[in-house]
Amino acid sequence: MLPTVVPIPAGKTASAIEALRQLWPRYAPEEMVEVIDSQLRPNGYRLVGIWGDDSPVAAAVLGYRLQHSLWLGQSLYVVDIATLPAWRGRGFGELLLAWAEEEAARQGCAAVHLDSGVGSDRAAAHRLYMRRHYRIACHHFVKTLD
Numbered sequence: 417m418l419p420t421v422v423p424i425p426a427g428k429t430a431s432a433i434e435a436l437r438q439l440w441p442r443y444a445p446e447e448m449v450e451v452i453d454s455q456l457r458p459n460g461y462r463l464v465g466i467w468g469d470d471s472p473v474a475a476a477v478l479g480y481r482l483q484h485s486l487w488l489g490q491s492l493y494v495v496d497i498a499t500l501p502a503w504r505g506r507g508f509g510e511l512l513l514a515w516a517e518e519e520a521a522r523q524g525c526a527a528v529h530l531d532s533g534v535g536s537d538r539a540a541a542h543r544l545y546m547r548r549h550y551r552i553a554c555h556h557f558v559k560t561l562d
Contacts, residue, residue, distance in 0.1 A: 419508070421515040424463035424474065426453050432463050432477040438498040452479075461495060466511060468503050475500050476508035478516060482523055492520035494530035497541075509544050517548075531556050 424432050429452050433445045440448065452461065460481040465474030479496035494516055499508050513528075520528045532538055532545065 419466045421464050421466055424465050426457055429453050431472055431474050432465055434473045435477045435498045435500050436496055439496055466508050475503035476512055478512040480516060489526040490524055491527040491529055492516055492525045513548050
């Protein structure tokens with residue numbers, strides 16, 4: 417039986433933090449919960465997760481928001497996708513992306529898109545995106561302000 421993707425509402429955000437810290441280790445767990453619930457969620461950020469067992473901690477999570485742009489029209493933007501190391505290689509990332517694509521269709525979106533970091537540590541993630549027919553559509557530039 418395939419695991420189910422379930423919403424992670426405010427008040428349950430802590431269940432996603434261990435997986436999210438795989439991407440954002442600079443945040444203390446309590447700080448990350450605070451940022452997500454007080455700053456990100458009010459701006460449309462939503463979380464879903466997969467549990468691999470009876471643990472209170474999600475094995476894999478996906479954070480996303482719906483947005484509208486002149487480039488893509490209505491779209492679902494995957495902000496975060498992460499799986500705990502012990503659960504990698506079991507298809508959870510694939511299930512989360514399939515769920516995101518289905519949710520995007522339900523919401524009338526024209527596209528699903530995401531940004532991914534560079535480097536060999538993201539090679540497995542990049543293979544997943546390519547396998548699901550995501551293409552590199554642009555370069556993302558950033559300037560950090562002092």
